[in-house]
Amino acid sequence: MDPSTQQWLINNNGDVVPSNILDQITAVAGTPTADASWVGDSAPGQFFLSDEAIDWIEETANDEVSEDE
Template sequence: MNIENWWPLLKSSTRQWLIDNNGDVVPPSILDQITAVAGYPTAEASWVADNCAEDFLLSDQAIDWIEEAANDEDAGGE
């Protein structure tokens, strides 16, 4: 599932955390909320970074998308 599809299904507090911490390591509690709506992250998912370490990161594409979504929300969208 693409970020465009699961983003609106997240709690607003989860979306806000992702906006406020865009590019940071995604903590297990936030990742659990994402996987509840998007399914388990696979290497093929465009929103998943190359997570070789134990920390989970979103892909550059997802980080850019979140930044754009945040800017739209700040402009009165959503």
């Protein structure tokens, strides 16, 4: 993903993901499916990342290493 997308994810972590950002995520992670770990609750016209993905973004933004790594 380009740096501006990465920064958007950091600055807006937990917010509705706009389609242009989702397009970049799916280019890397593939089409979102219900069992994908990064897919959260969504409503028509709105896409959210999972709590796991939100936590990972926060850890990455803060240069933290998770206990799983």
